[in-house]
Amino acid sequence: MTAQQLPEGWQLVKFGEIAKHISKRVEPSETELDIYVGLEHLDPDSLKIKRHGVPSDVAGQKLLVKKGQIIFGKRRAYQRKVAVTEWDCICSAHAMVLEAKPDKIVSDFLPIFMQSDLFMSRAVAISEGSLSPTIKWKSLEEQLFLLPPKSKQKSLISVFNKLALVEDLQLSAEHASACLQNAFLMDIKSASINCSQLRSGRLIDFFLLQRGHDLTKKEAAEGDVPVISSSGFAYYHDSYILEGNAVITGRKGKLGDVYYFDSPCWPHDTTLYVKDFKGNYPKYVFWYLKSINLERLDAASAVPTLNRNNVHALKGTFPGYETQIKESNKLDEIESLRKTLSKKLAVFRSLASAIINTELSPKSLDK
Numbered sequence: 001m002t003a004q005q006l007p008e009g010w011q012l013v014k015f016g017e018i019a020k021h022i023s024k025r026v027e028p029s030e031t032e033l034d035i036y037v038g039l040e041h042l043d044p045d046s047l048k049i050k051r052h053g054v055p056s057d058v059a060g061q062k063l064l065v066k067k068g069q070i071i072f073g074k075r076r077a078y079q080r081k082v083a084v085t086e087w088d089c090i091c092s093a094h095a096m097v098l099e100a101k102p103d104k105i106v107s108d109f110l111p112i113f114m115q116s117d118l119f120m121s122r123a124v125a126i127s128e129g130s131l132s133p134t135i136k137w138k139s140l141e142e143q144l145f146l147l148p149p150k151s152k153q154k155s156l157i158s159v160f161n162k163l164a165l166v167e168d169l170q171l172s173a174e175h176a177s178a179c180l181q182n183a184f185l186m187d188i189k190s191a192s193i194n195c196s197q198l199r200s201g202r203l204i205d206f207f208l209l210q211r212g213h214d215l216t217k218k219e220a221a222e223g224d225v226p227v228i229s230s231s232g233f234a235y236y237h238d239s240y241i242l243e244g245n246a247v248i249t250g251r252k253g254k255l256g257d258v259y260y261f262d263s264p265c266w267p268h269d270t271t272l273y274v275k276d277f278k279g280n281y282p283k284y285v286f287w288y289l290k291s292i293n294l295e296r297l298d299a300a301s302a303v304p305t306l307n308r309n310n311v312h313a314l315k316g317t318f319p320g321y322e323t324q325i326k327e328s329n330k331l332d333e334i335e336s337l338r339k340t341l342s343k344k345l346a347v348f349r350s351l352a353s354a355i356i357n358t359e360l361s362p363k364s365l366d367k
Contacts, residue, residue: 006146008149009148009149009150009151009152010146010147010148010149011104011146011147012144012145012146012147013104013105013144013145013147014141014142014143014144014145015140015141015142015143015144015145016140016141016142017101017103017104018100018101018104018105018110018113018145018147019098019099019100019101019110019141020098020099020100020101021096021097021098021137021141022063022064022065022066022069022097022098022099023063023097023137024063024064024097025061025062025063025064025093026061026062026063026064026090027061027062028055028056028057028058028059028060028062028090029055029056029059031055031064031090033055033088033089033090034054034055035052035053035054035055035087035088035089035090036052036053036054036055036057036058036062036089036090036091037049037052037053037065037071037083037085037089037090037091037092037095038053038058038091038092039073039075039076039079039081039092039094039095041053042071042073042081042082042083043081043083044079044080044081045080045115045349045353046083046167046349047082047083047084047111047112047115047160047164048083048084048164048167048171049071049083049084049085049086050171052089055090060093061093062090062091062092062093063090063091063092063093063095063097064088064090064097065085065088065089065090065091065097066085066088067085067086067087067088068084068085068099069084069085069097069098069099070082070083070084070085070097070098070099070110070111070114071083071084071085071091071095071096071097072095072096072097072098072114073094073095074094074095074096074134074135075094075095075132075133075134075135076127076132076133076134077120077123077124077127077133077135078120078124078133080115080120082111082114082115083111084111094134096135096137096140098110104147105147105150105153106150106153106154106157108157109153109154109156109157112156112157112160112356113145113147113356113360115353115356116353116356116357116360117353117357118145118357118360118361119145122143122145123135123140126139126140126143146360148359148360152359156355156356156359159352159355159356160352160356162348162352163345163348163349163352166341166344166345166348167345169341174338197319197320197323198317198318198319198320199317199318199319200315200316200317200318201315201316202312202313202314202315202316203311203312203313203314203315203316204312204313205278206278206280206285206316206318207247207274207276207277207278207280207285208274208275208276208278208312209272209273209274209275209308209311209312210272210273210274210275210308211251211269211271211272211308212228212241212248212251212266212267212268212269212270212271212272212273213241213266213267213268213269214268214269215227215237215266215268221237221238221239222236222237222238223236223237223238223239224236224238225237225238225239225240225264225265225266226261226265226266227265227266227268228246228248228259228261228265228266228267228268228271229250229253229268229270229271230249230250230251230252230253230254230255230257230268230270230271231250231253231254231257232257232259234268237266239266240264240265240266241265241266241267241273242261242264242265242266242267242273243264244261244262244263244264245261245262245277245282245283246259246260246261246262246265246267246273246274247259247260247273247274247282247285247286247289248260248261248265248267248271248272248273248274249271249272249273249289249294249306250270250271250272250294250306251269251270251271251272251305251306251308252269252270252303252304252305252306253270253303253304254304255294255295255297255298255304255305255306256293256294256295258286258289258290258294260282260283260286272306272308272311279321280318280321280324281321281324281325281328283324283325283328283332284318284324284325284327284328286328287327287328287331288316288318292314292316294306294311297310297311
């Protein structure tokens with residue numbers, strides 16, 4: 001399709017006409033900035049940067065990024081990593097730093113356009129190399145794309161602004177959950193807790209862990225009871241070990257995750273489960289175990305392993321039973337909100353992606 005055949009307002013542009021490539025390099029040891037963004041910090045199909053490192057984490061020249069500029073993962077573009085920075089920082093040299101040229105594109109629309117299937121499929125197609133395919137700017141800047149009128153660009157921006165709002169709400173819920181979990185690690189003597197109820201000691205004084213039980217092929221009969229491994233649900237069985245209020249964590253293989261079941265289940269041999277809560281509220285024990293970073297107790301063997309005696313030996317402080325219920329309920333409410341927002345975010349993201357892919361497809365020109 002030639003420029004003369006395009007509907008009013010549409011443009012046939014080279015990518016280099018709508019995006020400027022920024023390639024200022026910096027040594028991490030010499031910068032005064034305190035944020036480093038690697039490709040591992042970017043989430044596929046999300047324009048938000050939700051985590052980051054610091055310059056001292058890395059060596060070798062990196063790219064300087066200014067607030068509002070775009071970080072695009074030029075290596076393994078099929079991972080669909082595009083994000084907009086909210087602060088000045090440095091980023092991986094395996095990324096491109098870009099900013100919009102506002103003559104032909106609304107600045108906020110460029111990162112949205114780069115998330116489209118149209119752009120990403122082209123980015124993958126022009127990547128060079130087999131083991132770690134990478135895009136060269138000289139190739140990308142020459143690519144031709146159809147660009148909608150600025151009025152349509154602005155309407156698509158409004159859709160993605162709503163998506164960003166849902167992402168912000170989810171991040172707030174995750175932050176609130178993390179803060180409450182971290183409260184378990186503090187010397188719990190805040191005004192909200194009756195200090196006379198506080199008990200300190202080793203964790204074995206508050207609950208007893210037991211190694212899970214293996215199932216031979218002969219024993220693994222099909223049923224409706226979930227068998228829980230260190231990675232979570234594994235399969236179903238026809239009998240159970242725990243009737244409910246089950247708190248289970250990984251013992252071998254995958255460590256750190258903690259699971260709670262209020263119905264019958266079978267903890268597999270790769271797990272540890274709470275055999276005796278010693279009068280403590282089960283859900284509070286669940287949240288407590290989630291808060292203490294069990295991965296750090298890895299026995300450093302060939303296969304990651306968690307020794308229950310190392311958990312039992314940790315020191316902790318527990319409030320009274322009624323306070324345990326109250327604190328657990330707070331975390332349950334926030335976790336429920338986080339899960340709800342996560343589901344809505346997935347739906348909204350899918351819808352927003354479908355809208356932009358439809359609006360940018362050749363068929364949309366026939367409307």
